Amino acid sequence: MELELRHLRTVRAIAEAGSLTRAATALGLAQPALSAQLKRIERALGGVLFERGRHGVRATPLGELVLERTRVVLPAVTELQREAARFARTPRGPGHLRLGGTHGPLLGALLVRLADAAPDARVTTRTSWSERRLAALLAEGRLDFALAGTCGSAAPPGADGLVWREVAVDPVFVMLPARHPLSDATEIGLGELAGEDWACVPGDGCFGDCFTAACARAGFTPRHLYETDPTALVHLVQAGRAAGLCRATFPATDGVVTRPLTGTPLAWRHLLGWHAGSRHADTAGTVLAEARLAHAGVAARSDSYTRWPAAHRVP
Structure with a gap:
């Protein structure tokens, strides 16, 4: 034998x-x-x-x-x-780049920048609410780069051979209907919203636990935290059914406002990941630089976000 x-x-x-x-x-x-x-x-x-x-x-x-x-x-x-x-x-053609990302405007902004920089390149995208799923797709060779994120300083999604680099860190803002009594405030204490229901987009990290802990420090327990897609989140806020939790770069939407939370109790770290053995690993520095510029461009379009760095002395 x-x-x-x-x-x-x-x-x-x-x-x-x-x-x-x-x-x-x-x-x-x-x-x-x-x-x-x-x-x-x-x-x-x-x-x-x-x-x-x-x-x-x-x-x-x-x-x-x-x-x-x-x-x-x-x-x-x-x-x-x-x-x-x-x-x-992995496609063998040199001009094919596969990008992945979670919800939010950053993936679209990066896609535009890469298309402008290399108009002849073929770029395809794939989205998932799960950072772990994106990490698995990188490890399996189904994606070349992925935009994911972590709550605060939490570790990035793990898989052997993956490299993660920070793109930017956003404060988490609260989204309220424009008619809300606190909508004109410069910033809002989390405790001032103790009577609200809440909504956020889904994820498989620790954001929900971190939010609950931040509420406990503010002296209350949130009644409800709905996990839903961005469109439904905006609808709940517009209808006055929930206060939304969003990244500060969330685009402006009719009928709602986004405001900083006093003391910045929650933050979101944007990350770019790739596999060290990827055929595009040598271009990671360029893609990372474009991702950072894409984030800066998205942030510049948010009036509430552009005021926040100045008020908090962020360079």
């Missing part, structure tokens, strides 16, 4: 389970079938891999040698499979 990777996985499963019975259950096999397979593997390797006893199995010196090799070989093969899949999914 010629040794295969599945045989090494079987040996590892037996060692991890500590008994043939438990290993058979984990592998979905009958114990006699696993015992027969182990004997064939042992014949192929030229010796006994496990000593059987009343309390399970224990690796022999030969078994320890094989297990030591599996700790190197199996992860290496797994990584090879991932790299091959990433390579196969």
Whole structure:
């Protein structure tokens, strides 16, 4: 019998389970079938891999040698499979750039800047409310760059080989109907809105927990926090059903105003991510610079945001 990777996985499963019975259950096999397979593997390797006893199995010196090799070989093969899949999914044409992003105006602004800078390049986009999903798409080679974000100083979405760089940090503003009694305020204390219901766009980070903690520091517990898409969020605010939580760069909309929260209790960090092994990794510096310029352009179109840096002495 010629040794295969599945045989090494079987040996590892037996060692991890500590008994043939438990290993058979984990592998979905009958114990006699696993015992027969182990004997064939042992014949192929030229010796006994496990000593059987009343309390399970224990690796022999030969078994320890094989297990030591599996700790190197199996992860290496797994990584090879991932790299091959990433390579196969990457378009070979030099002029194709695939961008991903969450909700908000930054992805569109970056797309415009890249199109102006390289009008002959083909740029495609993909959106998701999930930062983790975007990270997975980068790791799988389905995206070249992704605009994601984190609440405050939280760690960016994790995956092996990903690189994240900060584009900008936005304060989180509150969105109110234009007729709200506090709509003319320069900034609003979170506690002044204790009686409101709330709405925000979805995400899979810690924003909801951070908001609840900020409310607790302000002396109240929010009654409701609706997670919805940006269009529905604006509708809820316009109808007076909720106060919205939005990034300071949220575009102006009829019937609503955005205002800073006193003390900036919440912030959102915009990030650009890519895989270190991407064919476009050498252009990351250029894309990052364009993303920062795109953010500056979006911020400049928000009257409430342009007043905020001056009031808080932000350069």
